Amino acid sequence: MLRYTIHRILLTIPTLLGVAMLVFLMLRVVPGDVVEVKLRGDGGNVSQQAIDAERARLGLDRPMIEQFGSWMWGVATLDLGKSMWTERPVMEEISLRLELSLEVAILATVIAVLIAIPLGTLAALFRDTWIDYFVRIVTIGGLSIPSFWFGMLIMLSLLGFFNWLPPITFTPIYVDPVANLTQLIWPAMAVGYRYCAVVARMIRSSLLEVLNEDYIRTARAKGVYERLVISRHALRNALLPAITVIGLEFTFLIGGLVVTEQVFNLNGIGQLFVQSVSRNDFTLIQGMVMLIAAFYVFVNLAVDLLYAVFDPRIRYA
Amino acid sequence: MVRKLGIMLGAVAALAFAAGTAQAQKPKPGGTLVFAISAETPNYDCHGSDTYATLHFSSPFYSTLLRYNLAKFPEIEGDLAKSWTVSPDKLTYTFTLHDGVKFHDGTPLTSADIKATYDRLRNPAEGVVSNRKATFADIDTIETPNPTTVVFKLKAVNSSMLDHFASPWNCVYSAKDLAADQNAPRTKINGTGPFVFVEHIKGSHVAGKKNENYFKKGLPYLDGFKGVFTLQAAAMLNALQGGQVLAEFRGVSPAERDRIVQAMGDRIRVEESSWTLNLLVAFNVEKPPFNDVRVRRALLMAIDRWGGSQGLSRISTLRSVGGVIRPGAPLATPEAELVKLPGFSKDIKKAREEAKKLLKEAGQENLKFTLWNRNLAMPYTPAGIFLVDQWRQIGVEVEHKQSDTAPYLAGLRSGNYDVAIDFSNLFNDDATLALTKYLSHSKNPLNLARANDEEIDALYEKQLREGDIEKRKGYIRALEKRLFEQAYQQPLFWWHRIVLTHKPVMGWKMSPSHNLGQDLAEVWLNQ
Numbered sequence: 042m043l044r045y046t047i048h049r050i051l052l053t054i055p056t057l058l059g060v061a062m063l064v065f066l067m068l069r070v071v072p073g074d075v076v077e078v079k080l081r082g083d084g085g086n087v088s089q090q091a092i093d094a095e096r097a098r099l100g101l102d103r104p105m106i107e108q109f110g111s112w113m114w115g116v117a118t119l120d121l122g123k124s125m126w127t128e129r130p131v132m133e134e135i136s137l138r139l140e141l142s143l144e145v146a147i148l149a150t151v152i153a154v155l156i157a158i159p160l161g162t163l164a165a166l167f168r169d170t171w172i173d174y175f176v177r178i179v180t181i182g183g184l185s186i187p188s189f190w191f192g193m194l195i196m197l198s199l200l201g202f203f204n205w206l207p208p209i210t211f212t213p214i215y216v217d218p219v220a221n222l223t224q225l226i227w228p229a230m231a232v233g234y235r236y237c238a239v240v241a242r243m244i245r246s247s248l249l250e251v252l253n254e255d256y257i258r259t260a261r262a263k264g265v266y267e268r269l270v271i272s273r274h275a276l277r278n279a280l281l282p283a284i285t286v287i288g289l290e291f292t293f294l295i296g297g298l299v300v301t302e303q304v305f306n307l308n309g310i311g312q313l314f315v316q317s318v319s320r321n322d323f324t325l326i327q328g329m330v331m332l333i334a335a336f337y338v339f340v341n342l343a344v345d346l347l348y349a350v351f352d353p354r355i356r357y358a
Numbered sequence: 359m360v361r362k363l364g365i366m367l368g369a370v371a372a373l374a375f376a377a378g379t380a381q382a383q384k385p386k387p388g389g390t391l392v393f394a395i396s397a398e399t400p401n402y403d404c405h406g407s408d409t410y411a412t413l414h415f416s417s418p419f420y421s422t423l424l425r426y427n428l429a430k431f432p433e434i435e436g437d438l439a440k441s442w443t444v445s446p447d448k449l450t451y452t453f454t455l456h457d458g459v460k461f462h463d464g465t466p467l468t469s470a471d472i473k474a475t476y477d478r479l480r481n482p483a484e485g486v487v488s489n490r491k492a493t494f495a496d497i498d499t500i501e502t503p504n505p506t507t508v509v510f511k512l513k514a515v516n517s518s519m520l521d522h523f524a525s526p527w528n529c530v531y532s533a534k535d536l537a538a539d540q541n542a543p544r545t546k547i548n549g550t551g552p553f554v555f556v557e558h559i560k561g562s563h564v565a566g567k568k569n570e571n572y573f574k575k576g577l578p579y580l581d582g583f584k585g586v587f588t589l590q591a592a593a594m595l596n597a598l599q600g601g602q603v604l605a606e607f608r609g610v611s612p613a614e615r616d617r618i619v620q621a622m623g624d625r626i627r628v629e630e631s632s633w634t635l636n637l638l639v640a641f642n643v644e645k646p647p648f649n650d651v652r653v654r655r656a657l658l659m660a661i662d663r664w665g666g667s668q669g670l671s672r673i674s675t676l677r678s679v680g681g682v683i684r685p686g687a688p689l690a691t692p693e694a695e696l697v698k699l700p701g702f703s704k705d706i707k708k709a710r711e712e713a714k715k716l717l718k719e720a721g722q723e724n725l726k727f728t729l730w731n732r733n734l735a736m737p738y739t740p741a742g743i744f745l746v747d748q749w750r751q752i753g754v755e756v757e758h759k760q761s762d763t764a765p766y767l768a769g770l771r772s773g774n775y776d777v778a779i780d781f782s783n784l785f786n787d788d789a790t791l792a793l794t795k796y797l798s799h800s801k802n803p804l805n806l807a808r809a810n811d812e813e814i815d816a817l818y819e820k821q822l823r824e825g826d827i828e829k830r831k832g833y834i835r836a837l838e839k840r841l842f843e844q845a846y847q848q849p850l851f852w853w854h855r856i857v858l859t860h861k862p863v864m865g866w867k868m869s870p871s872h873n874l875g876q877d878l879a880e881v882w883l884n885q
């Protein structure tokens with residue numbers, strides 16, 4: 042197991058290197074850079090000389106291989122450089138927003154998992170009864186309604202029924218947990234609904250399949266209590282595909298909530314991503330892509346390791 | 359319809375009366391004003407900016423030499439200047455500064471700071487952006503005989519000079535900061551304004567706290583303010599309705615006003631005014647086929663401004679049809695004269711036939727181009743959609759490309775576009791201010807059409823030096839006629855400003871410009 046884990050961690054290096062090369066090259070292929078947007082973007086008229094000087098200052102006039110090399114050295118030493126737009130360290134720009142995005146993702150995951158597991162299980166156990174139909178309607182609703190639209194409904198409902206809205210600026214959880222949760226629970230619910238629907242449907246179909254397996258029949262034949270059959274033998278195995286989905290969804294939530302962030306006026310990674318792309322802020326885009334790629338790689342690793350925990354038949358050598 | 363209008367006007371009048379009564383109350387100190395700013399400034403420097411996003415962010419931290427008295431707009435009053443005199447030949451302006459003014463870092467303000475500020479405005483160093491370079495081109499020398507006196511000597515009479523000194527964009531910076539780095543104001547805030555900078559959380563908000571050493575005793579009333587960036591109109595309106603923010607000072611559309619008034623009733627204050635702001639259509643004359651006057655004229659003639667204003671005024675902040683000066687202002691062209699100019703005909707069918715003929719003559723019957731626009735929903739998006747539809751009606755195919763403010767402005771300044779929706783963001787009705795935009799590109803790089811026209815430059819110069827109002831009007835009309843006949847660029851619609859504030863927000867004054875009165879010094883909370 043340890044050997045497998047080390048092997049997987051080592052494999053992340055070529056994966057991240059590939060991502061780094063791709064994002065670096067793709068950004069340079071697209072015409073334009075941050076300098077023109079930065080110097081002319083506030084409405085002024087700036088000479089070509091000033092633009093060239095700024096390009097040189099930011100190192101954009103150096104050969105591409107040299108730029109890539111110095112960036113990769115920075116990544117290796119955990120220094121992602123400075124944002125070409127704000128001149129602040131990329132890590133600082135990201136960490137300012139990551140806290141919020143990570144918290145929304147965690148809250149949404151908690152909401153989704155807490156609701157999806159019982160819902161999916163009940164739907165499978167009471168297949169083709171009103172319970173199953175109810176769960177199916179709720180989950181199809183979750184899949185059909187875009188998260189941002191559900192977010193709008195939440196906001197308008199809070200306004201319409203309570204004439205109240207959550208705080209508009211972010212307060213870290215360690216400063217004021219109540220203010221923090223009051224702000225973030227709503228976007229977490231908005232994205233958690235779809236997330237919950239995906240997981241619940243996965244658990245339902247997976248559990249239905251597992252319940253027809255021989256070992257379940259054997260367990261029942263041995264006289265094991267039905268509750269134990271479900272929780273220890275059936276659900277544990279049925280959770281495996283759901284864990285993969287949870288991992289993928291969680292990572293998506295880190296940077297993929299652009300519109301939902303706009304609806305709730307959240308200063309998250311998604312908005313930062315869009316802004317940095319529109320400003321051609323190469324270093325910031327590269328930093329965020331690397332961060333999200335690293336999240337994907339490590340969450341996938343965690344999912345694979347969890348497989349072994351849930352299914353004793355799986356042993357990584 | 360008439361009844362509905364009557365009820366609406368009655369409601370507005372009642373609100374205005376209630377607002378007036380409330381404004382007379384004695385101000386209460388304390389509290390923090392939270393308001394929305396619907397765009398985030400790219401940097402903090404007023405001198406190089408043309409967007410309200412910078413002023414709504416920076417104004418509370420800075421002072422200017424003069425400013426407009428919004429209660430008696432367009433009357434001018436002193437800000438840092440205690441008093442001023444103009445010599446009989448109108449070539450020397452002498453300002454006496456208030457005593458005891460300090461920058462937020464504790465440095466005393468002297469005439470040297472005024473000189474350093476205006477030197478930066480009129481003659482920026484390499485790498486420094488000043489959008490007011492042309493405005494202050496008439497300043498010959500700036501003298502500082504003593505720490506509280508500053509003397510501006512002009513090369514020639516400039517009938518708009520006092521208005522220029524009252525511009526909200528002339529934030530006064532510290533000479534010491536500028537000596538260290540001419541670009542310091544882009545990233546560092548050190549002013550003499552009523553509020554001291556606390557923080558700017560990028561993507562979230564800007565916060566300021568009361569300047570205890572503010573030179574106007576008893577001000578500001580507020581303990582602090584927080585300007586929250588609400589980039590989406592829906593999020594801003596929700597925040598306003600839910601009380602997360604108490605005001606948005608730029609302006610909302612009529613539909614947005616109606617929604618909030620319906621939901622909040624008498625808890626919200628509505629103030630309306632015509633707006634010293636217009637959207638323009640600009641053709642890049644350096645790019646074929648827009649170097650052909652027939653093509654440019656055809657495209658302007660195809661726009662049904664009179665019909666469009668009726669529809670757009672219901673859903674957007676766009677309302678009035680006008681020339682280069684705000685409709686209704688003393689120097690504006692009356693409607694009877696305006697309709698005779700290219701692009702303003704009320705007989706749109708005939709105008710479009712003429713437009714098609716011109717395109718055919720120019721060999722551009724199948725014209726296709728990209729319309730470059732800003733991605734602010736109000737009113738840029740409806741304006742863009744409107745134009746695409748208008749040009750479609752003469753067989754022209756247009757791709758509508760919208761972009762964030764910074765890349766949009768960068769694209770415009772670099773000339774990397776075919777046709778653009780530009781804006782003329784004025785802060786008064788002065789003709790010089792309005793006409794500077796149309797000066798030749800060689801004289802004013804902010805002329806987005808990139809056109810060079812000596813006739814326009816000569817007429818601009820004549821109106822600038824003319825003291826007689828009727829003669830000045832004549833020059834302005836001639837310039838306008840030349841501009842529209844050559845069809846380099848043309849105002850599309852003038853805006854209508856509607857500002858919503860929660861009733862407890864007091865002391866803020868409505869004006870025709872969203873660039874004025876944003877230092878928040880006299881704003882207080884009645885709660």
